[in-house]
Amino acid sequence: MKEFQQTTCTRRCGYRIIAVMMLLVCSAGLAHAQNLRIAIAANLQPVMKVLQKDFKQRSGLNIDAISGPSGNLTTQIKNGAPFDVFLSADTGFPEELFKSGFAVNKPVVYAQGILILCSRHKLGAESWKTTLLNKNVSRLAIGNPAIAPYGKAAKEVLTHEGIYKQLKPKLVFGESITQVNTYIATDAVEAGFTSLSFYKENSSRMTLFSWPIDPATYSPILQGMVLLKHAKNNADAKKFYDYILSPPARKIFAQYGYHLQ
Numbered sequence: 001m002k003e004f005q006q007t008t009c010t011r012r013c014g015y016r017i018i019a020v021m022m023l024l025v026c027s028a029g030l031a032h033a034q035n036l037r038i039a040i041a042a043n044l045q046p047v048m049k050v051l052q053k054d055f056k057q058r059s060g061l062n063i064d065a066i067s068g069p070s071g072n073l074t075t076q077i078k079n080g081a082p083f084d085v086f087l088s089a090d091t092g093f094p095e096e097l098f099k100s101g102f103a104v105n106k107p108v109v110y111a112q113g114i115l116i117l118c119s120r121h122k123l124g125a126e127s128w129k130t131t132l133l134n135k136n137v138s139r140l141a142i143g144n145p146a147i148a149p150y151g152k153a154a155k156e157v158l159t160h161e162g163i164y165k166q167l168k169p170k171l172v173f174g175e176s177i178t179q180v181n182t183y184i185a186t187d188a189v190e191a192g193f194t195s196l197s198f199y200k201e202n203s204s205r206m207t208l209f210s211w212p213i214d215p216a217t218y219s220p221i222l223q224g225m226v227l228l229k230h231a232k233n234n235a236d237a238k239k240f241y242d243y244i245l246s247p248p249a250r251k252i253f254a255q256y257g258y259h260l261q
Contacts, residue, residue: 043089047197085226085227094226111253115157133166142171200255
């Protein structure tokens with residue numbers, strides 16, 4: 001009888017161990033199957049669609065890209081948002097995350113953004129500075145300089161040209177570069193400061209005019225990337241991180257109007 005009880009107990013323990021092992025295997029499988037969660041600056045939305053597709057073909061891995069102003073994404077990460085990689089529109093916000101212990105590595109520059117002035121209208125033959133001061137331009141969109149790096153660059157340009165205070169009554173601030181692009185595309189403003197990538201993506205399907213901005217009049221828009229602590233032991237996240245710095249991804253960034261060092 002005692003021997004029978006021991007045998008039964010042994011079998012039950014064996015079943016429990018097998019059940020636990022199966023549960024662990026299934027959990028590991030689900031974790032592996034879970035898409036990577038990448039936080040991206042709003043200006044990256046167009047190019048990220050192409051990068052996602054190319055990365056999927058090369059690795060078989062899926063990506064959920066969550067976009068927003070770099071400053072807002074930084075706040076979300078600090079509050080526990082489960083992102084694996086952060087692609088910012090500057091290096092300041094990812095540097096802040098690294099110093100605060102939320103990132104595995106110091107930020108690396110993956111691309112440099114190019115600022116332009118853009119409109120649905122030709123506006124005039126004068127310089128862009130003269131055009132903006134013209135009474136025909138009553139609304140000018142820029143991103144919020146506090147949280148949107150392209151908005152910060154736009155403010156620097158207007159300040160450098162000595163016309164920021166004059167134009168301030170005309171300024172319409174967008175929460176992100178995406179909102180600025182919406183203002184431009186829907187003709188809600190006469191003009192707006194945005195990225196060259198917006199023009200590259202949309203000029204073939206809508207009438208757009210652009211004016212280049214002298215890069216010497218604003219701080220370089222160096223876009224930085226960090227691997228976040230949430231993905232410290234996630235090999236797939238590291239694959240995506242490495243892919244963004246690879247020649248195929250750099251080629252795609254260049255096609256979308258980014259400068260590469």
